[in-house]
Amino acid sequence: MKKVSIIIPFYNCAYIDQALDSVFKQTYLNIEIIVVNDGAIEHTEKLIPYLNKIVYIEKENGGTASALNMGLSRATGDYICWLSSDDVYAENKIKNQLAFMTETNGFFSYTNYHLINHVGSVTSRGIGIYYPNRIQMLKEMYKGNFINGCTVMIKKEVFDYVGTFDESLTYTHDYDMWLRIIKQFVVYYINEPLLYYRVHEKMGTMKHARTIRKEVKRVKATHKSSIQQVIAQEQAK
Numbered sequence: 089m090k091k092v093s094i095i096i097p098f099y100n101c102a103y104i105d106q107a108l109d110s111v112f113k114q115t116y117l118n119i120e121i122i123v124v125n126d127g128a129i130e131h132t133e134k135l136i137p138y139l140n141k142i143v144y145i146e147k148e149n150g151g152t153a154s155a156l157n158m159g160l161s162r163a164t165g166d167y168i169c170w171l172s173s174d175d176v177y178a179e180n181k182i183k184n185q186l187a188f189m190t191e192t193n194g195f196f197s198y199t200n201y202h203l204i205n206h207v208g209s210v211t212s213r214g215i216g217i218y219y220p221n222r223i224q225m226l227k228e229m230y231k232g233n234f235i236n237g238c239t240v241m242i243k244k245e246v247f248d249y250v251g252t253f254d255e256s257l258t259y260t261h262d263y264d265m266w267l268r269i270i271k272q273f274v275v276y277y278i279n280e281p282l283l284y285y286r287v288h289e290k291m292g293t294m295k296h297a298r299t300i301r302k303e304v305k306r307v308k309a310t311h312k313s314s315i316q317q318v319i320a321q322e323q324a325k
Contacts, residue, residue, distance in 0.1 A: 090190070092182050092241070093120040093165030097155035100130040101173035103286065106208070108138050110176040110284075116183035120165050124155040153253035153261035160252055168242045174286045175238045176204070181282040185241045188278055195246050196269050197276040199239040201283035211287070218277035223322045229270055230308065230315045233263035239283045246273060259296055260303040267311045271318050 094111055098104050104123075111121055121142040123135065127149030135144070147158055156170060167186065171177060181199075189197055200216030217234040219225040228234065250268040253261040269275070 089118045090167060090186060091118050091120060091165040092116065092167045092169060092186060093122060093159075093163035093244075094169045094171055094182075095156055095159030095163065096121065096123045096171050096173055097126055097152050097159070098123055098135070098173045099126045099128045099149065099152075099155075101128075102131050102134075103174040104131060105134045105137075106176055107171055107173045108135075108142075110179075111171065112138075112141070113179050114177065114182045115180050116186060119182060120163065122159045122162055124159045126150060126152070126155040151255060151258050151261075153255040153257060156261070157252045157255065160247060163244065166244060168244050168247075169238075170240065171238050174288065176208070176284040176286070177238075178282045178284070182241075184280060185278060185282060188276070189241055189243070192276055194276045195243040195273045197241050197278055198235045199278040199282040200280055201236055201239050201285050202281045204284045204286050206286070206288040208284070208286075210284070214281050216277070216279070216281070218279065222274075223319055225275060226270060226315055226319050226322070229267060230311065232304070233260070233266060235262075235266050235275075236283065236285060237262040238285065242269075249273075257303055257307065259300045260307050263304065264307045264310070267307065267315065271311075271314060 096107060123142050123144050125146045127147065143162060145158055145162065185197060185199060200214050202210050203212040203215060205211050219228050246269060249272055254264050257264055
């Protein structure tokens with residue numbers, strides 16, 4: 089029975105208990121829950137009821153990428169998932185996605201998802217994006233990140249090929265990682281909403297939009313030539 093490690097970076101997030109509850113409600117039981125406290129000073133009391141049921145790591149604040157890398161270094165699962173502390177998994181997220189990964193022998197997959205607001209009400213349904221043509225997917229991913237990181241499931245050995253998250257990227261470490269992965273592995277999509285992505289006023293994508301735009305430009309510059317090379321190779325087939 090395959091083990092799935094779920095890494096939850098935590099930093100001053102009031103929704104952490106809801107994220108954890110959604111993990112403990114999973115219908116697939118062979119999971120490892122790793123919470124990485126990235127120097128939080130607020131809402132840490134919400135972790136107390138869960139401490140004897142999770143792998144709990146405390147570290148100095150270094151950003152989400154550093155928290156994910158710390159979690160990866162401790163993960164013992166065959167597959168890796170990531171859940172932001174303000175988001176919520178559907179109860180069958182791990183079961184259904186793992187079944188799909190096993191059936192396809194996939195190394196990387198992501199899913200459809202819903203949007204929720206600060207009180208957990210669904211505001212938009214099924215907003216995932218997928219491009220079935222590999223060339224189109226490469227081109228569109230280079231334009232911008234359309235993969236929600238908390239919907240992914242990754243075979244752990246993928247990181248042996250592409251490396252860990254770039255800790256110098258505060259907000260676009262996921263975009264950089266997906267570009268690295270998409271160049272080497274087939275990307276699968278599950279058209280089933282298995283995540284509830286919370287949109288609220290304190291989320292980083294709203295507070296740090298200017299910095300994110302700068303980082304996106306940097307990531308694109310880093311991958312431009314290699315993405316073009318892979319597209320050329322695909323076109324030549």
